[in-house]
Amino acid sequence: MSNSLQEKVLKQFFIPLAWLGISILGAFLAGAVLILLVGVNPIEAYASLIKGAFGSKYAISETLVKATPILLTGLAVAFAYRAKLVNLGVEGQLYIGAAAAAWLGLFSFGQLPGFIVVLLVSLGVFLAGGLYALIPGFLKAKLNVSEIMTGLMLNFVAMLYVSYLVEGPLRLPRSVIPRSPNIEEVAQLARILGGNFRFHSYFLVGVGLAILIFIIFYRTTLGFQLKIVGEGERLARFAGINVPVIQIVAMVVSGGIAALAGYGEVGGVHRYLLAEISPGFGYYGLVVAFLARMNPLGIIVSSLFFSVLLGGAETMQRTVGVPVFLINIIQGLVLFFVVGLESYRRKLEKRKLL
């Protein structure tokens, strides 16, 4: 029994991790060649990258701040993908979540204690994102319209809606850059390392959610139903599962989680809503979810990895003059190596089986 357990842990955890390590190493080696071509010592460049991400308490805080929305949107992607639905609309759901947070956060909450207010706003934000994801979810479940296309297109709608809000109804009068007023203090998320550091409580919420989703996936009937629907619609129908309902649940919960990332940005990082609330965190979320092979706990690791790259990139540009774009290339390379090595690994597996 323990033997098979060891084998299972090895097979499901360490071997994938080792492959991930190899892919990342490959990506960095390839990146080093590019840095050399720019005329910089790659070791120096990578050192400044690491320093930029971990060099000070402030740097670490900023890295975790960036990790938070990536983690949450990554979890959102993974949740929908459990039923084999690709939620490309996480970026839009994040924007809707941010809008809902700004709107709810401007209400006066009277004497209610902070954590209750935060809970209420979180709930409202979750519902807003869920409703927004209901559009592609419903179209997919009832009319079999591709959730990929509808989700992607709704991203632009959400972004433009937020632009409208901060330039119109929610605009702080006489602000230089269009933005909303600060949300009520009780609705703001706690800055755990103190006021000077932007690291806020939603990172911990993200980690908690990852564990919760892990449990849902592998221990609950809901997770089981999601998996069966993902395995095939005919099989699920045969098993007596109401496929449209499960698909809608998958999308709505996914949208809700993505929307929480918006609250994290408004309530924890900025304290107000602005038009460019996310530089594409949702798309990073997609990448980290695929990197972690949709494992919720793995997404914690992969989102941290991506935030390190993002956080360190600026320092790298400042200190050694490597353009930030190069980090984008390295991110692309990581994905490239992961996907490439994955197919190679499958080939090896097949040969072993034969």
Added chain:
Amino acid sequence: MSENETLLKLEGITKRFPGVTANEKIDLELETGEIRCLLGENGAGKSTLMNIIYGLLQPDEGKILVKGKEVKFHSPRDAINHGIGMVHQHFMLIPTFNPVENVVIGKGGTRKIMPDIRGAEKKFVDLAKKYDMNLNPKTKIWQMSVGEQQRVEILKALYHGAEILILDEPTSVLTPKETEHLFKILRALKEEGCSIIFITHKLWEATTISDKITVLKQGKVIDTVETKSTDAKSLSWMLVGRKEIQKIEKKGGIEGERILEVDNVWARDDKGLDALKGISLEMNRGEILGLAGVAGNGQRELAEAISGLRPVTKGKIKLKGKEITRCNPRRIQKMGAAYIPEDRIHCGAGQNLTIKENLILKKYYREPFSRKGFLQFPKISNHCANLIDDYNVVCRGAETLGKQLSGGNLQKTILARELDAEPDFIIAEQPASGLDIGAGEFVQNQLIKSRNRGAGVLLISANLDEILLISDRVAVIFEGRIMGVMEADQVDIGIIGEWMLGSDGGKKNAEKETESLEEEKVQ
């Protein structure tokens, strides 16, 4: 064109696959301008033989002669170069291309940078006109009806210079009207000296269109007869006839109450055509009702309609006296119905699910397997270990994935899941197909066991032997209708065979439909 010239000759064609001999020493002679029908049950080896002629498969033994010269086909290209064309059951056309483009890519047009589309189009239109096929060369394939697509396939073969045209069950996708049109085209082709091999399950088609009929059974040629000098009865006897009927000894059935009533049920297939056209059936506890019929006559639709997976457009279904016509699948499962589907890969079991997950597929939500929404793994593991033992599933433990199991073990897993709860009513669709003899017997014994404890078993199979082996009564389905029901100990194979092939009944059905279609148009 000289009469009676042998165009194609097969000598002793033998093809073996692991475990089966699909074709055994097949001889066949095809004359110029002849329409030949190949008749046989599923798995008789018709498709294998045609694929050999078309170069998709290579025979293990035997010779193919075209116009008296021995040929060896390594690929369809060789066959096409020798004037052989084939229209598959599933069309090989690119949906987003128009017919002319489809024809050109098949003719090595892709090797040229600028294929002569205009010239091809002219030739195509001329050919279409010649055979009275109404086809617009500019319409994309996906916008065409199935009948039109088939005509494109035929034209494609002709364009490539086919003198021998193989049609693999061409009418299975056509409406009666389109079938008439197809027959007209085939007769015109025959006039031009084209030879046609026509594969079918339907007797009336064979007797209507062909000059000669070759009957295949279990990979062997039973006989070749002139169409003029034969009739439906002797053909069907040739097809299903056998000297003795094997039977498994069973205990006398329990005289049980009515378990299933199907009353004038109509349902559509995936394409939206009527697949069930007024099915009525009655079954009691403690009996196995064998539903015989050539595959694709509405069996799957009937099984799905009863299990709640397919909407019923008309009629009523009652299980244990309660109407279930519009119930969802889970309600019907909870009432004690089990369903062993034919499609083990996509429907019966998940390929990427473990045995454990496959075993609890239909009861994960029930105590003790789950409580308050949480799966109870210790209980599940225990339950699964017992089932794996009881049903003798050979595997490396309950975590083995569905795709790692052999067909027999996958089917045992499905049986374990479906039969463990001792259901009152079981639909078993082709339960032993693709299994080796041992696994097949295991499956049959399990069904008999269920019957003996008082369950009603609806056994759907295209394999008449299997049906006769274990059924108490035999019903035959043809084109969505029940042709008749017989007690198993009074079975007349000749009549069953006629029913299975629709004999003249099929023709009547077709005519009825054509009429009703025309009536609709008038209205």
